[in-house]
Amino acid sequence: MTVVELGPERCDALLRFFGDLPEGDLTFIKEEVTDPETVRSWATGESAGGRWVAVEGDEVTGYVAVRPLPGWSDHVGEIRLVVAPSSRGSGLGRELARQALVGAVASGLSKLVVEVVAEQGPALALFGDLGFTGEALLKDHIRDRSGELRDLMVLAHHVSDTWAGMDSVGIADELGAPAG
């Protein structure tokens, strides 16, 4: 398994990946992921943030994107992450989230946020380890597939405050940051 930046040659595999995901997981991506035109435009458009896929052979097994927020929040990037259900629990989510953090910092974003369902243990664990902390709790903010109301947590990572934390996960080195 390797993590690579999304390029045009991976778009068909990415569309297959999205097509196979349970509907509930697709809601985390917040974009028209089943529309081929939309997905192909991601691979050619130039923008801050970035998109990466985990690949195994010809197949995509995970996806992560950093999307800058509009207007006066364009220094903030929102992370959207999803791993194929059959590939979960083996560290792929962690690796994709780490890649997103490195890419976002390299492209100059100074704050990152991610929305997770409050009781989503794996997501809270992996973002917590990358220096994200809870910044907002939105009560009854989403409905799950059975129509039940769920709380949504917004986790945030302030880049300038957390160089020490990034150092501890080896990210500062990767970015060529000054030691200390």
Ligand SMILES: CC(C)(COP(=O)(O)OP(=O)(O)OC[C@H]1O[C@@H](n2cnc3c(N)ncnc32)[C@H](O)[C@@H]1OP(=O)(O)O)[C@@H](O)C(=O)NCCC(=O)NCCS
């Ligand atoms: C959240 C998600 C991306 C995690 O992907 P993953 O590949 O399973 O993640 P990892 O294997 O890197 O696991 C990360 C941590 O989660 C925890 N974890 C993983 N699987 C778990 C499970 N079945 N039960 C409890 N905790 C689990 C572990 O603490 C793990 O840390 P470890 O490496 O120390 O064991 C995946 O569950 C997913 O796609 N969920 C749906 C979309 C979503 O919620 N996205 C996040 C918000 S955008």
